[in-house]
Amino acid sequence: MMMISEAEGRCCYSMASKICMNGACGATSSFEWRKGWRLRSGGFANLCDKCGSAYEQLVFCDAFHSKESGWRECNSCGKRLHCGCIASKYVLELLDNGGVECINCARSSGLSSIPSAESPYGFSTFTAYNLGEPRSTSVDNKVDGDGIDKRRFMQFGKSMEASGPSSFLPSQNDDTNESLGPIKREQVMPSLGELGSASFLNLNQASLGAPQSAKRDTIGVNDIYNSPSQTCLNMTLGAPSGSPTLPLAAPSVVDQRDQSKPHSSFQQGQRSLQLLPKPLKMGRNTELEANKDVLPQRRVSRPPAEGRGRNQLLPRYWPRITDQELQQISGDSNSTIVPLFEKVLSASDAGRIGRLVLPKACAEAYFPPISHPQGLPLKLQDAMGKDWVFQFRFWPNNNSRMYVLEGVTPCIQSMQLQAGDTVIFSRIDPERKFVMGFRRASTSTPLQSLKGSMDPHLNALSEHLSSVDAEIGWRKSKKHGSRTNESLQLQPKLGPGRKRTRNIGSKSKRLLIDSEDALELKVTWEEAQDLLRPPSVKPRLIMVEDKEFEEYKEPPVFGKRTIFTARSSGGQDQWAQCDRCSKWRRLPVDALLPLKWICAENSWDPNRSSCSAPNEMSPKELGNLLRLNMENYDVR
């Protein structure tokens, strides 16, 4: 057994991974390094079970690996330090020129931005090692910017992937080093201070050939944090600008495999699609399908591409965005928009109380870990490009946590959101900026409204989504175009928040809103009116709160949307599109169709009661006709 270099330190929680030095083997073995453990005088390295070669030890901080991960050389003293996580800010200072200085040099030169206040977490010192040059064993025999064999990381990633996220999230329990047992998310959330200490681990790569070369630099970390409450998490992270602000946390974890295999969000989406459940049913899908040329893809839920424990996210929180949109949004830009999760606003969320309850799994997967109920300020950009700072915090709840964003009322109001609308949390990479889009409940067409944003990417997203909105052909008449005042007026007497909730259905909202099947019915009142085909009996007109309603003895039924055209000779025709072949068929004006209708059901015109029958008009004529009449689209 080989002795790993002497080290001492404390760790929040971390995954120590041993990777076989034998490139042909590449086996990985990992063990958990738990908070409070101290490593002294080796004992971790041993021989690979697979091939007998010595392991190289990597200490792997699960929580905060960033894209800056890698070996960096101090501009001043030349010391090479492993910058493996955000917390390594405290051993490395980013310089304006993109370089780094070790903290000692930075302090000597007065450049260090790291405050000297006492850490509230009681960590006094930790030990950093100058481990010399990391060896390259990468496939291309080249030390890349990370300085760590990418292939190995990929293998490591595979190993991690295979074992699942929870398998490399050891317990954070201070009190015991006993068998880990089931790991609760709560237990693996490091405190800020813990994260600070975690940086040590990323410095602690022992080199087989020269463990004796390790020089010790004792660096105080009792000055890492002033106080958690003073720490504002700017989600615009990763900019190597040398900004003096402390990048105290990453907005989300970037898996090593994600780093080693960079891919666009579109690609992520492609990958994710393989995991998709049944496509989301949307109201009007019949028409949308029939218009494949204008809407090639359905809006489907996709599992988020990254994040701690993303695999545990419930599908209801999967962001719904099409690959086409992602591709176009990503476009030629170097930036990619990574949809993280979305949430349908509850009455509480949208109410004046100003608290938006975050799904626990999402909060823990994508937002910075917090260990104190007071949480952290979290900066997000809204749909208009305006920055907001919310308090991201949690409440203890039944041995668990309840995560909330506090202070969201102004933002919610500025976006004119209400219960039932969907807030979509995304991230723009590589800027790693969190953005908050939304989709109105009043329309199932994409309305992640980001128009007017100062951010070109947001604008691109906005423009695109808006165009998709138009392209979908889900015509909004003028009376539908804006947020439907009528639909709002359905609840005019109800104040915000709780009382309206009763109408929404309280807990049953999960059925009413979140169910993908139910989304088929997720339309505004006015849109619903358009979809209703009242029986051909004369309604009785009644007045409810100054609104005129038609009352029928029999319930209306959903029918297929058709269009009506005026003949030059007078009279009207009704046109319906076959759900199978997409051809338009002329029907009697009084024909009532079921929601799904195909040519074979065209009992009015035997010559066109088959999908193989040609269109009645040339495509051009039909197009003109439809275009003309779409403007006055009359749905019955």
Add this chain to the structure above:
DNA sequence: GGAGTGCATGAATAG
């Protein structure tokens, strides 16, 4: 008295 805060409760859901 209204607004804000923090925890408790219990229905819905997942495992």
Add this chain to the structure above:
DNA sequence: TATTCATGCACTCCC
């Protein structure tokens, strides 16, 4: 059965 999460509600603060 455990967990999640929407919401109720008691308490405190402030005008």
